[in-house]
Amino acid sequence: MADSTTVDELVVTKLSEATSTALGAGRTESVELRSVSVTRATLEPVWGAEADRDGTEPDYCQNAHDIYVVSGTLGLELDDGARTEIAAGCAATIPPGHRGWTVGDERLVYLEFDPSEQP
Numbered sequence: 001m002a003d004s005t006t007v008d009e010l011v012v013t014k015l016s017e018a019t020s021t022a023l024g025a026g027r028t029e030s031v032e033l034r035s036v037s038v039t040r041a042t043l044e045p046v047w048g049a050e051a052d053r054d055g056t057e058p059d060y061c062q063n064a065h066d067i068y069v070v071s072g073t074l075g076l077e078l079d080d081g082a083r084t085e086i087a088a089g090c091a092a093t094i095p096p097g098h099r100g101w102t103v104g105d106e107r108l109v110y111l112e113f114d115p116s117e118q119p
Helices: none
Strands: 019-023 026-032 036-043 065-071 073-078 083-087 091-094 098-102 108-115
Touching (some): 065 073, 065 083, 073 108
Antiparallel strands (some): 019 026, 026 036, 036 108, 065 091, 065 108, 073 083, 073 098
């Protein structure tokens, strides 16, 4: 019997053929791998977290995120008032209680990694 870290088959999935979700000023594509969900977010320069809210969510996202910024820059504000920018080439763990926006005139593209729920 193989242990849970053994990979029995090669799995290749294209994000361009993944499940896609439109956002107010962008889109996401997500694929499931063996132990992780990978989402690519592509957000236009006008994107801000508030633009995609329907008015029922809190002002700050209450989920944690592990991301890698491929291009552009993500502006981020934490609910304690701290602000930072996460530029292309940077990986980050973002805690609950944040809101974000694109910085400058460049499209923001980042990858998000979420553990998949295993049976």
